[in-house]
Amino acid sequence: MNLNLKENTTERNRVLWGTVAFVALLIALTVSIKGSTGLQWILSGLTVGSIYSLVAIGFSIIYASTRVINFAQGEFSMLGGLLLYSLCTKAGLPVPVGFLLAVIIVTLIGAGFERTAIHHLRGQSVITMIIVTIGFSIFLRAIALWSWGSNPLPIASFSGDKSVRFLGASLVPQNLWVFGFTAVMVILVFLFFNRTLVGKGMRAAAANPDAASMVGVSTSMSSLIAWALAAAIGAAAGIIIAPITMPSYGIGTMLGLKGFTAAVLGGLGNAPGAVVGGLVLGVLEKVAGGALPQGYSGYTDALAFLILILVLLLRPQGLLGKPEGIKV
Amino acid sequence: MPGPTVSYRNLLVVAAFIFLLPIWARLVPGSALHFDIVNLMVLAGIYAFAVIGLNLLVGYAGQVSLGHAAFFGIGAYTTAILCTRFAWFPTWLGVLFGALLAGVAGLLIGIPVLRLKGNYLAIATLAFGEISYIFFRQSGITGGTVGITRIPPFSMFGFSFDSDLRFFFLVWICVMVLMLLTINIIQSRVGRALRALHSSEVAADAMGVNTGRYKTKAFVLSAVFAGLGGALFAHFQRYINPESFMLTISILFLTMVVIGGMGNIWGALVGAISLTFLPEVIRALPQWIPGLPEGLANFNNYVLVLYGLLLMVFMIFMPQGMTVGLARGVSYGEMQAKRLKDRIRARKFSRGE
Numbered sequence: 182m183n184l185n186l187k188e189n190t191t192e193r194n195r196v197l198w199g200t201v202a203f204v205a206l207l208i209a210l211t212v213s214i215k216g217s218t219g220l221q222w223i224l225s226g227l228t229v230g231s232i233y234s235l236v237a238i239g240f241s242i243i244y245a246s247t248r249v250i251n252f253a254q255g256e257f258s259m260l261g262g263l264l265l266y267s268l269c270t271k272a273g274l275p276v277p278v279g280f281l282l283a284v285i286i287v288t289l290i291g292a293g294f295e296r297t298a299i300h301h302l303r304g305q306s307v308i309t310m311i312i313v314t315i316g317f318s319i320f321l322r323a324i325a326l327w328s329w330g331s332n333p334l335p336i337a338s339f340s341g342d343k344s345v346r347f348l349g350a351s352l353v354p355q356n357l358w359v360f361g362f363t364a365v366m367v368i369l370v371f372l373f374f375n376r377t378l379v380g381k382g383m384r385a386a387a388a389n390p391d392a393a394s395m396v397g398v399s400t401s402m403s404s405l406i407a408w409a410l411a412a413a414i415g416a417a418a419g420i421i422i423a424p425i426t427m428p429s430y431g432i433g434t435m436l437g438l439k440g441f442t443a444a445v446l447g448g449l450g451n452a453p454g455a456v457v458g459g460l461v462l463g464v465l466e467k468v469a470g471g472a473l474p475q476g477y478s479g480y481t482d483a484l485a486f487l488i489l490i491l492v493l494l495l496r497p498q499g500l501l502g503k504p505e506g507i508k509v
Numbered sequence: 510m511p512g513p514t515v516s517y518r519n520l521l522v523v524a525a526f527i528f529l530l531p532i533w534a535r536l537v538p539g540s541a542l543h544f545d546i547v548n549l550m551v552l553a554g555i556y557a558f559a560v561i562g563l564n565l566l567v568g569y570a571g572q573v574s575l576g577h578a579a580f581f582g583i584g585a586y587t588t589a590i591l592c593t594r595f596a597w598f599p600t601w602l603g604v605l606f607g608a609l610l611a612g613v614a615g616l617l618i619g620i621p622v623l624r625l626k627g628n629y630l631a632i633a634t635l636a637f638g639e640i641s642y643i644f645f646r647q648s649g650i651t652g653g654t655v656g657i658t659r660i661p662p663f664s665m666f667g668f669s670f671d672s673d674l675r676f677f678f679l680v681w682i683c684v685m686v687l688m689l690l691t692i693n694i695i696q697s698r699v700g701r702a703l704r705a706l707h708s709s710e711v712a713a714d715a716m717g718v719n720t721g722r723y724k725t726k727a728f729v730l731s732a733v734f735a736g737l738g739g740a741l742f743a744h745f746q747r748y749i750n751p752e753s754f755m756l757t758i759s760i761l762f763l764t765m766v767v768i769g770g771m772g773n774i775w776g777a778l779v780g781a782i783s784l785t786f787l788p789e790v791i792r793a794l795p796q797w798i799p800g801l802p803e804g805l806a807n808f809n810n811y812v813l814v815l816y817g818l819l820l821m822v823f824m825i826f827m828p829q830g831m832t833v834g835l836a837r838g839v840s841y842g843e844m845q846a847k848r849l850k851d852r853i854r855a856r857k858f859s860r861g862e
Contacts, residue, residue, distance in 0.1 A: 250628050298825055307627045308573055309828045312767055315760055316820025323813030434756075438639065445632060483643040486636035493633045494621050 196500050197457070204461055211468050217349030222471045223464060224347070228356050228425065230463020231363035232258075235418035236440025237447065237455035238370060239411035245387040245450035246407035247299060249310045253318035255437020256325075257412045258419025260287050262428030263325055265420045266334045276339055284416045290321075291412025295405050318433065325430035333427035355424045362421045366414060367456055373410075374452070383407065387450070435482070442485045446492050448499025457500060462488065520692065523778065524685050531674055544789040547673045553785035554680035555742045560765045561687050561777040562734025567763065568772035569695065570727040571707035572623065573631040576638030577735050577762045580611040582645055582754030584736030585743040587611075589657040590650060592744075601665045604740040611736020612729050619728035623721065626710075638759050645751040656750025663744035676745050683741075684778075687734065692774055694730075703727055707772070735762075768823055770830030779831055787819070788812050 211219035236254055243251045261283050268279035298313050339358050344351040374380040383403040385393040390400045419428065419436075426432065443462045447454025462485060470481040492499060527550070534546040559581050566572050587610045588603030622633045645651045652658075662671040663679065670676045694700050706713040706720045714720050743749050761784065769780025791812050827834030 248628075250632070298821055301825055302828070305824075305828050307631065308567065308763070308767055308771070309824050311573070311575070311628075311631055312760075312764055313821055313824040315764075316817050316824065318817070319813060319820065320817030323811075323817055327811075327814065438635075441632070442636075449628075477647075479647040480643060483640045486639045486643075489636040490622070490633055490640075493625055493629055493636075497625065497629055 193501060196496070200457065200461060200500055204464060207464065207468060211472075215471070218471070219468075220348055220350040222467045224350055224352060224356065226464035226467030227460060228359050228463070229422075229467065230443075230460040231359050232418050232422045232436070232459070233440050233443040233463050234456045234459025235363060235366060235414055236436055237443035237459045238367070238452050239415045239418075240441055240444040241447075241450050241452050241455045242370075242407050242414075243411045244444070246383055247404050249299060249314065250441070250449075251408075251411065252311065252314040252437065253294075253321060253433075254411065254415055254440060255433035255435070256318045256321040257287050257291060257415030257433075258422075258436050259325060259428060259430065259433035260290070260321060261416030261419030262336070262423035262426075262432070263329050263334065263430070264416075265423055266329070266336055266428065270334070270336055280417075280420055283420055284413050287416035288409050288413040291415075292405060292409040295408035299404065299408065300401065318437070322430055322433060329430060331430060333429040335427055336423045338424040353425075359421055359425070362417070363456075366417065367452075370410075370414070370452055379403075379406065439485055442489045444499075445489055446499055448501045451499060451501050454499050454501030461500075517689075517692070519775070520685065520688055523688075523775070524681075527681055528678070531677060544786075544793050545673070547677050549785055549789060550782070551673060551676050551680050551745060553782045554677070554684050555738045555745065556762070556765065556785060557684050557778055557781035558687065558738030558741070559731075559735035559762050560769070560781045561684070561691055562731030563762050564766045564769070564771065564774075564777040565691060565694070565703070565734075566727045566731040567766050568770075568776065569700065569707060570703040570724055572724055572728065573627065573763070574634040574728075574731070575631050575756070575759050575763060576618075576634035576636075576641070577731065578754045578756065578758035579638045579641035580615060580732040580735035581739035581742070581758065581762075582641060582751075583611045583614050584608055584739030585749050585754070586645065586651050586657070586739075587736075588740040589660045589743045589749055592661050593657055593659060600661055600663045600744060604663070604737065604744070607740030607743075608733050608737040611739070612733040615729040615732025616725065619725045619732070623724045623728060635756065635759070638756060642751060642755055645754055651751070654751060656748060657743075658748040660743050660747050660749070662747065663741065670744075680741060680745075683737075688774065688778075695774065699723065699726065704772075764820060768820075768831055770832030770834075773830065773832045776830055776832045783831065788816060791815050 208223050211223060213219075215222070236258060239254045239257065240251060243249055243254070264283035264286055265276075265279050268274045268282055269276055272279075274282070294317055298317070299310075302309060302313060338353065338355045340354045342353055342355075344353045346352075372380075374384055382393065382398040383406060385396070386398050386400045386403040393403075394400050439462065440459070443458035444455050445458070446462060447456070447458030465488070466481055466484055469484050470478050473481065530550060531547050559577055563574060563577055566574060584604075584607035587607035588600065591598045591603045591606060592600055618634075618637050622630065622637070625633050646654055662669050663676070664670065670679050695703075702713070702718045702723045705716065705718055706723060710720050739754075742753070746753075765780035765784050766777065767780070768784060769778070770776030823831075829837075
């Protein structure tokens with residue numbers, strides 16, 4: 182949610198186009214050197230990148246409306262995937278029904294947490310908020326471990342595993358599902374925040390809570406909607422990637438941290454930035470993982486965190502964000 | 510603010526209580542409790558090193574860190590590598606080197622990162638912690654996921670601290686010395702500067718406090734404390750692997766600070782001891798009640814559920830931590846007692862007694 186509409190956009194555009202050019206160059210180099218293997222890296226990078234984007238959007242929505250970093254965001258995705266396993270693979274429900282039910286359950290969990298904890302902790306210190314969301318993530322992970330065990334659970338792809346050849350690289354239908362779904366979600370989020378009264382009210386509440394409540398926007402309500410929405414998007418992301426990564430109780434942590442890096446990379450609280458950040462991070466990771474010599478690929482996880490530190494130090498507002506002023 | 514004499518007296522009382530613990534532990538047979546008090550107290554003491562330092566940073570200077578497990582790890586790996594590669598290497602020197610290296614790392618990471626505030630600082634320190642963890646896990650020198658085994662026990666002047674009880678005294682004497690040091694720091698000019706920048710960095714800056722410098726000092730000091738704790742941890746466990754230095758541990762340290770009570774000297778000890786014991790107590794609970802059905806008696810499944818739940822409940826009801834929360838509870842109780850006494854007196858008066 183980029184809130185300031187009249188800001189000077191030239192510098193931001195320069196950074197954005199610089200990033201796009203850099204990624205394009207990286208892709209071109211990878212493909213020309215490695216051929217179809219390189220293309221394979223790029224495609225799988227875009228796939229995980231899409232998921233990072235969705236997780237990052239969740240972070241951004243919550244951060245913009247409540248200034249809370251939700252350390253349980255990855256757990257929403259984990260729950261989504263595991264619920265899909267129970268509803269579809271175990272109980273035999275059709276995928277669309279299971280999808281909808283899983284998203285609804287996770288949304289209720291997110292909204293319930295907002296009402297029981299976040300709502301009462303308004304104005305508490307950053308540390309308190311960090312610990313309460315960490316407590317929530319530990320709680321959800323423990324519940325998942327208890328109910329589903331620790332093994333990764335196999336989930337059938339939505340429309341078969343017959344791979345399509347694409348310029349020498351293979352593409353499974355689930356990849357297409359991920360791309361298409363991410364695009365639809367991003368458009369829906371954009372429409373919600375720019376075309377609906379509720380969404381516009383939430384942007385107003387994020388920009389200036391006092392002024393917004395004076396014109397009748399309920400900040401409490403917008404915080405609730407933000408949490409519910411972030412939980413729903415997170416769950417959907419976890420479901421759509423489930424056939425590729427196989428969900429287990431522990432996937433939330435890494436997914437959360439990566440999505441969070443993507444959100445900071447794009448500019449915390451900035452939804453379009455979150456998408457760019459996620460895709461860039463996904464591609465960088467897969468290319469680095471492929472290009473690093475054997476035995477060093479374990480270091481690729483460090484790449485995200487290195488980027489995180491560098492972005493914070495050099496451009497804390499992220500690629501697309503506007504700088505936050507210093508408050509006394 | 511309490512005067513120095515009060516704090517020193519409190520320190521003596523706390524020390525007396527803690528050093529008498531092993532005797533009490535002897536009186537209660539271990540099988541009745543289902544956990545080993547002395548062993549857990551050693552671990553709590555080791556964690557207390559890191560928590561005392563982190564409390565200085567978080568509670569007094571108001572700077573969040575989600576990466577202190579890295580300094581704990583640097584301390585542990587430094588002494589472990591030195592003492593296993595070179596058999597002649599004195600363990601006390603290894604521990605010293607560990608603390609020193611953690612301090613250097615704290616300085617190098619603190620200078621750039623401490624320009625950030627609040628959420629952003631938390632994120633940056635978290636990223637540093639994760640990078641260190643990945644390094645511990647992947648690097649050859651740290652032994653990868655297996656870690657380092659056969660670390661010699663801590664010894665000094667030919668005396669080897671090779672039992673839980675010996676280590677207990679070593680660790681807790683060191684903790685008391687650190688506490689003394691911390692009390693002095695807090696009551697000095699540095700402590701005042703840290704508190705000033707906690708309440709308002711801009712105001713502190715305007716009053717001539719070099720905020721950047723003091724923040725770095727607090728950060729380095731907390732890194733050294735954590736490194737010291739980590740180094741002793743390595744010699745206590747006798748083996749280390751990356752799992753002991755994960756994000757979870759950074760979170761544990763921060764939680765210990767917050768649950769104990771931020772900016773309360775005793776909070777660090779309260780937090781470290783209570784959170785070290787909490788999972789073990791939860792695990793042991795069903796064993797205290799005889800004749801429980803098999804499903805309920807296996808409490809391992811619930812430990813994490815309860816832990817996460819307790820963290821949330823604590824933050825919602827006692828965001829200022831246990832020391833403040835309990836103090837408030839006590840004063841509330843006192844107030845109620847006084848009110849009751851007044852009411853009784855008033856009734857007696859109206860009856861003309």
